[in-house]
Amino acid sequence: MASVAEVKAAVSAALQQVTEGQQAIQAAREKIGEAQQSLAAALDGSANDAVGAAHASLSQADQQLEECMGATLQAVEQAETYTATL
Numbered sequence: 001m002a003s004v005a006e007v008k009a010a011v012s013a014a015l016q017q018v019t020e021g022q023q024a025i026q027a028a029r030e031k032i033g034e035a036q037q038s039l040a041a042a043l044d045g046s047a048n049d050a051v052g053a054a055h056a057s058l059s060q061a062d063q064q065l066e067e068c069m070g071a072t073l074q075a076v077e078q079a080e081t082y083t084a085t086l
Contacts, residue, residue, distance in 0.1 A: 004086045011083050015076055022072050029065050032058055 002010070036058045043051045 008083050008086060011079050015079055018072050018076055022069060025065050025069050025072070029062055029069075032062050032065070036062075 036055065039051075039054060039058070
């Protein structure tokens with residue numbers, strides 16, 4: 001069985017990986033925002049249904065990434081709560 005120090009170190013390493021994942025999520029959200037702006041500029045004035053669908057899909061992707069970020073924050077909180085009890 002691992003010692004308390006080993007468990008805390010392992011949790012800390014996992015949380016570092018979560019932090020890296022959160023940075024990737026944020027970068028993805030920024031790129032999606034840039035894509036939305038580019039798409040809006042390129043297709044300005046178009047009333048085609050596909051344009052609206054593309055915008056809606058990008059908005060949905062951004063929302064889902066925001067939910068992912070929230071889930072990672074909750075996971076970090078739970079892991080920190082656990083290690084505080086050790």
